[in-house]
Amino acid sequence: xxxxxxxxxxxxxxxxxxxxxxxxxxxxxxxxxxxxxxxxxxxxxxxxxxxxxxxxxxxxxxxxxxxxxxxxxxxxxxxxxxxxxxxxxxxxxxxxxxxxxxxxxxxxxxxxxxxxxxxxxxxxxxxxxxxxxxxxxxxxxxxxxxxxxxxxxxxxxxxxxxxxxxxxxxxxxxxxxxxxxxxxxxxxxxxxxxxxxxxxxxxxxxxxxxxxxxxxxxxxxxxxxxxxxxxxxxxxxxxxxxxxxxxxxxxxxxxxxxxxxxxxxxxxxxxxxxxxxxxxxxxxxxxxxxxxxxxxxxxxxxxxxxxxxxxxxxxxxxxxxxxxxxxxxxxxxxxxxxxxxxxxxxxxxxxxxxxxxxxxxxxxxxxxxxxxxxxxxxxxxxxxxxxxxxxxxxxxxxxxxxxxxxxxxxxxxxxxxxxxxxxxxxxxxxxxxxxxxxxxxxxxxxxxxxxxxxxxxxxxxxxxxxxxxxxxxxxxxxxxxxxxxxxxxxxxxxxxxxxxxxxxxxxxx
Numbered sequence: 001x002x003x004x005x006x007x008x009x010x011x012x013x014x015x016x017x018x019x020x021x022x023x024x025x026x027x028x029x030x031x032x033x034x035x036x037x038x039x040x041x042x043x044x045x046x047x048x049x050x051x052x053x054x055x056x057x058x059x060x061x062x063x064x065x066x067x068x069x070x071x072x073x074x075x076x077x078x079x080x081x082x083x084x085x086x087x088x089x090x091x092x093x094x095x096x097x098x099x100x101x102x103x104x105x106x107x108x109x110x111x112x113x114x115x116x117x118x119x120x121x122x123x124x125x126x127x128x129x130x131x132x133x134x135x136x137x138x139x140x141x142x143x144x145x146x147x148x149x150x151x152x153x154x155x156x157x158x159x160x161x162x163x164x165x166x167x168x169x170x171x172x173x174x175x176x177x178x179x180x181x182x183x184x185x186x187x188x189x190x191x192x193x194x195x196x197x198x199x200x201x202x203x204x205x206x207x208x209x210x211x212x213x214x215x216x217x218x219x220x221x222x223x224x225x226x227x228x229x230x231x232x233x234x235x236x237x238x239x240x241x242x243x244x245x246x247x248x249x250x251x252x253x254x255x256x257x258x259x260x261x262x263x264x265x266x267x268x269x270x271x272x273x274x275x276x277x278x279x280x281x282x283x284x285x286x287x288x289x290x291x292x293x294x295x296x297x298x299x300x301x302x303x304x305x306x307x308x309x310x311x312x313x314x315x316x317x318x319x320x321x322x323x324x325x326x327x328x329x330x331x332x333x334x335x336x337x338x339x340x341x342x343x344x345x346x347x348x349x350x351x352x353x354x355x356x357x358x359x360x361x362x363x364x365x366x367x368x369x370x371x372x373x374x375x376x377x378x379x380x381x382x383x384x385x386x387x388x389x390x391x392x393x394x395x396x397x398x399x400x401x402x403x404x405x406x407x408x409x410x411x412x413x414x415x416x417x418x419x420x421x422x423x424x425x426x427x428x429x430x431x432x433x434x435x436x437x438x439x440x441x442x443x444x445x446x447x448x449x450x451x452x453x454x455x456x457x458x459x460x461x462x463x464x465x466x467x468x469x470x471x472x473x474x475x476x477x478x479x480x481x482x483x484x485x486x487x488x489x490x491x492x493x494x495x496x497x498x499x500x501x502x503x504x505x506x507x508x509x
Contacts, residue, residue: 074117074270075110079258081131084203086255089234091248096255103265106256111268112143115304115321116156116181118274127189129196130203135253136188136210139246145179145306155179155306157188167191173347173386174314180307181321182278204233204247212243276304277324283339285313288372290338294329296322302375310388311373315342345373346391353438354381362432362447363389408444411463415489415505421448425491436493466502479506 099106120134140158141147153160159178161171167187169177177183188210195206198214209217220236229235233247256263288311291298302308304321313320322330348359356367356379367379374387406417414434418425428434431447440446464475476483487494489505498504 072272074121074272075257075260075267077272078121078131078134082254082258084130084132084254087204087251089248091234091245092251092255095245095248096252099252099256100263106265107268109138109142113137114268114270115276116143117270119182119276120185123185123189127193129189129192132250132254133192135250135257136207138253139249145181145303155184156181157184159184159187174309174316175307175318176309177307181304182319202233204251207250208233208239208243208247211246212240216240216243275324276321277327278319278321279330281313281318281320281335284315284342285335285338286340287311287313289340290335293334293338294326296326309375311375312340312342312345312388344391345388347386348389350381350383350385350387351441352383354383356381358434358438359389365390404448406446406448408440408442408446410442411503412440413503413505414440414491417446423449429491436491436496462506464504464506466498466500466504468500470498472498475504481507
């Protein structure tokens with residue numbers, strides 16, 4: 001969902017679904033647009049809907065293809081329930097042929113949809129929305145739950161942050177509900193109900209507006225109206241090219257999956273029953289530990305619950321999707337055994353010169369643990385990125401019994417801190433995983449292994465600020481010292497290059 005779709009409401013949506021439905025109903029009444037008529041025999045749940053009448057309808061839809069004989073396949077049910085008026089347009093034909101050149105791609109996506117498809121069909125059924133909308137995630141994300149676009153649209157329904165916010169989808173340090181399968185599907189259904197209230201039963205326009213935003217769609221319609229041109233979707237040439245082909249792709253996929261054998265496609269069979277179930281996490285748990293204790297594959301757990309930004313569920317109660325067949329393994333005792341309070345972790349902003357090795361050493365962790373808890377595959381540290389690190393944990397094996405921490409103050413350097421605690425700069429660097437090029441900042445916490453004697457007073461040295469053009473050689477001459485001494489007391493390497501604004505320690509003479 002891109003462009004101005006975030007303008008759908010003048011006020012943000014609340015999180016409660018009944019409020020969203022009430023707003024949608026109000027819009028339908030105020031605008032006087034056509035409302036959706038319930039389909040005959042419509043039910044709110046998918047369970048038990050496959051019967052002889054459905055199979056007859058399926059067979060009638062495929063006069064040119066091999067008759068389907070399976071009775072427990074959700075794709076069959078979807079094909080039988082397709083009810084949108086057929087659309088004929090060269091764009092649909094072109095998109096259909098493009099898809100048919102890659103049948104393995106369609107089959108792969110149909111398999112990827114398996115954990116989510118029943119939930120989506122169920123939501124569309126309950127809202128009396130066209131079942132053809134199951135193909136929107138095909139187009140939006142190929143059912144990749146962690147899909148992220150260049151415009152920061154996320155999840156299988158591709159909500160941009162502002163639109164997600166309007167629909168009450170949390171986007172926090174711990175959780176991104178735009179990727180939550182259940183919550184994002186509910187939000188998408190809410191949005192389609194609103195768009196249907198605005199544009200009526202013109203579903204090519206409704207579907208296109210999901211991509212472009214209703215404002216862009218309304219402007220394109222008004223443009224054609226003002227010039228006496230047709231205002232059906234296929235005549236709206238002012239729409240962005242992406243939107244012009246968006247509805248065509250949805251209709252092309254619906255046509256293919258309505259008669260897959262005719263088109264030589266073999267969708268992955270999906271049973272006509274939920275394959276996942278939902279449980280509530282009342283306390284923060286370590287998701288990796290939970291996976292180990294229950295035997296579920298870690299990747300599968302994350303695939304079902306892509307909303308978690310971290311390897312810890314976080315301080316708030318959460319819903320967790322799990323395979324229905326594994327429900328018994330997720331008992332209260334097992335969940336409690338995976339408990340890991342969120343307050344045992346804190347946020348850390350990666351600074352210039354940081355590495356995961358250095359951060360891990362500083363906080364008594366390991367690179368593997370940090371990558372796992374932050375759901376990262378790469379150990380490349382990106383300045384400005386916020387990660388979780390252990391709170392109050394230190395690398396006990398690396399320090400002595402009388403160790404302490406020191407919070408860096410303005411004007412301090414490794415050399416001055418080392419003198420204060422009667423340790424060497426090298427000791428500080430090794431203990432805190434610092435290199436010669438690392439710069440400490442006010443507020444940083446350093447681990448100090450205390451030495452036996454008190455350090456000299458700060459009166460024995462003073463600070464200078466490096467100016468443009470300064471070199472170690474010039475500064476050594478200016479302050480009657482040597483380059484070696486400057487390097488030593490400032491913890492610098494011989495190849496260090498001074499930067500204007502850098503602070504140096506000079507021994508008083």
